[in-house]
Amino acid sequence: MIVVLLVVAYLLGSLSGSLLLGKWRGVDIRTLGSGNAGGTNALRTQGVWFALGTVLIDVGKGVLATWLAAHWLPASMWPWSGYACALAAVVGHVWPAFHGFRGGKGAGTLIGALCVVWPMALSVVLGVWLLSLMLSGYVGLSTVLAGFSLLVLALFAPEQPWRLVFAASVALLLLFTHRANMARLRAGTEPRFERVRVLGRLFVR
Incomplete structure (x- = not known):
């Protein structure tokens, strides 16, 4: 089944x-x-x-x-x-x-x-994604960081090895699917949503 x-x-x-x-x-x-x-x-x-x-x-x-x-x-x-x-x-x-x-x-x-x-992880994943997006304006970077936040959460529950395997697999998969975003980010050509980068603009000031 x-x-x-x-x-x-x-x-x-x-x-x-x-x-x-x-x-x-x-x-x-x-x-x-x-x-x-x-x-x-x-x-x-x-x-x-x-x-x-x-x-x-x-x-x-x-x-x-x-x-x-x-x-x-x-x-x-x-x-x-x-x-x-x-x-x-x-x-x-x-x-x-x-x-x-x-x-x-x-x-x-x-x-x-x-x-x-894993509903308990939702608030952390969405929180990391939103905070990163408001700081940087980069959707791809924010998604990758949110994915790796799952891995950090899973490390605090070593008694659940399946959760750790899942979190590591998802984090690496998101990094792979966003590899072009990461390359453009390093090259300085990655587009970003300036309208949502409200925290980033505060720190620039």
């Missing part, structure tokens, strides 16, 4: 919000902006409502993938089964079977999965 649910989680992850909505609108956002099929590029190229729809789908599939593990597998297999399905959904989002294995960067689907499998 776990193998079936892992496949289902991957296939759910493969349902990319921006690409599904893009088909309805007649656009492929992988040909626009940064070329990424995630929420940030959706916002930059298609506007707020398109981006909101993208995020809701991407978060929702993460929730559903882990919820299925929680409700269809024995309690003795929780939480490691939830972490496994969460990771499968994120991998599906990054390399979607339905969209030529070119998807997004995995952050939205991860947030949805955490809602079920």
Whole structure:
């Protein structure tokens, strides 16, 4: 049963919000902006409502993938089964079977999965992401730092090795999917949202 649910989680992850909505609108956002099929590029190229729809789908599939593990597998297999399905959904989002294995960067689907499998981590992850974004204005950097905050949290619970494996895998995957952002950041060419960099502007003054 776990193998079936892992496949289902991957296939759910493969349902990319921006690409599904893009088909309805007649656009492929992988040909626009940064070329990424995630929420940030959706916002930059298609506007707020398109981006909101993208995020809701991407978060929702993460929730559903882990919820299925929680409700269809024995309690003795929780939480490691939830972490496994969460990771499968994120991998599906990054390399979607339905969209030529070119998807997004995995952050939205991860947030949805955490809602079920590790809800206590949500406030830390979102807090780190928001603080970094308000200081730097860089979405990619903020997402990578938020991912690594999961790893720090997991280190405080060594009695849960599956959580540590999941956190390390997610942190490294987010670093990999944001490698182009990191390269542009080092080169000084990474675009940033100046409007949200409110704390950064305070420190500059």
